[in-house]
Amino acid sequence: MPVNSESQFQGVIDEIPHIAVDYFLNVQSSLALFLSHCHADHMKGLDSHDLYHTVRTKPGLFIYCSGTTKKILTDWPIYSKLAPYFKVLELNHTVKIDFPGGYCSDDNSSKIGFCVTSIPSGHCPGSVMFLYEGPFGTVLYTGDFRIAKGDSRKFQAFMSNPSRPEYGLKTIDHVYLDCTFCTDSAKTFPSRQTSVDVTIDLVSSWIAKSPEHKVLFTLAGRGFGAEFLFVEVYRKLKLQVHTSDFKHQIYSNLSDIKKAISRQRTTSIHACETMVSAICSFTIVTTV
Numbered sequence: 655m656p657v658n659s660e661s662q663f664q665g666v667i668d669e670i671p672h673i674a675v676d677y678f679l680n681v682q683s684s685l686a687l688f689l690s691h692c693h694a695d696h697m698k699g700l701d702s703h704d705l706y707h708t709v710r711t712k713p714g715l716f717i718y719c720s721g722t723t724k725k726i727l728t729d730w731p732i733y734s735k736l737a738p739y740f741k742v743l744e745l746n747h748t749v750k751i752d753f754p755g756g757y758c759s760d761d762n763s764s765k766i767g768f769c770v771t772s773i774p775s776g777h778c779p780g781s782v783m784f785l786y787e788g789p790f791g792t793v794l795y796t797g798d799f800r801i802a803k804g805d806s807r808k809f810q811a812f813m814s815n816p817s818r819p820e821y822g823l824k825t826i827d828h829v830y831l832d833c834t835f836c837t838d839s840a841k842t843f844p845s846r847q848t849s850v851d852v853t854i855d856l857v858s859s860w861i862a863k864s865p866e867h868k869v870l871f872t873l874a875g876r877g878f879g880a881e882f883l884f885v886e887v888y889r890k891l892k893l894q895v896h897t898s899d900f901k902h903q904i905y906s907n908l909s910d911i912k913k914a915i916s917r918q919r920t921t922s923i924h925a926c927e928t929m930v931s932a933i934c935s936f937t938i939v940t941t942v
């Protein structure tokens with residue numbers, strides 16, 4: 655079971671040498687590319703001219719990702735030109751990846767093709783794991799993930815026979831594991847729901863003090879990943895979260911999130927980047 659640190663991962667799956675995952679530098683010889691989610695440390699080279707040139711000039715070379723990831727990147731100006739080259743993998747569907755003619759090699763059966771299943775990873779909008787199956791065995795690339803104990807049985811792709819649960823789970827021969835929180839300091843890790851509940855209690859008590867009491871989610875404004883919090887804030891407090899115009903453009907095409915966010919600067923709750931004081935005028939700002 656090889657374990658790679660995501661920060662050092664350079665896209666190579668040893669068992670499937672002709673693909674690249676979450677790393678898009680020097681992919682001229684790759685036959686298929688995979689993107690697990692829209693976080694910068696998994697998108698190295700995605701904005702490079704070399705990648706754009708490679709996908710334009712190599713018929714049949716695609717960047718496989720989830721439908722939500724494709725939506726996000728299509729609305730993200732520096733990536734939108736790649737839109738024709740993103741190929742959506744439906745969640746929990748197994749797809750055969752066949753390489754274009756000329757790439758197959760009789761002396762290496764693993765080059766003929768393999769199956770891949772994208773599995774929701776619970777990390778941020780559109781995030782998935784990839785389960786590869788082929789002559790090389792079964793390989794799971796987790797990307798960044800957040801799954802509670804016992805969740806694996808909810809995912810058909812992990813089951814030996816989805817219609818016969820009693821057969822149990824598949825054997826995974828190789829795992830490429832996100833080790834971000836494999837540290838002593840993260841031995842106790844609250845669930846997402848617990849974290850959100852605590853945050854909403856704090857927000858609620860703060861903004862109840864006066865209309866001038868505002869909240870700024872500082873970390874939440876930068877990347878993607880706090881959308882679950884925005885949705886829960888809206889659901890429980892009936893307040894929309896102010897986001898930057900850039901984020902608003904992207905969220906407006908994500909049906910689960912768009913109702914929870916707003917362009918209105920007058921809302922009490924903000925996630926509009928770190929330079930919020932230049933964008934929104936606050937009397938009091940707290941950060942969560």
Ligand SMILES: [Zn+2]
Nearest residue numbers: 691693777798
């Ligand atoms: Zn991530």
Ligand SMILES: [Zn+2]
Nearest residue numbers: 896924926934
């Ligand atoms: Zn704001």
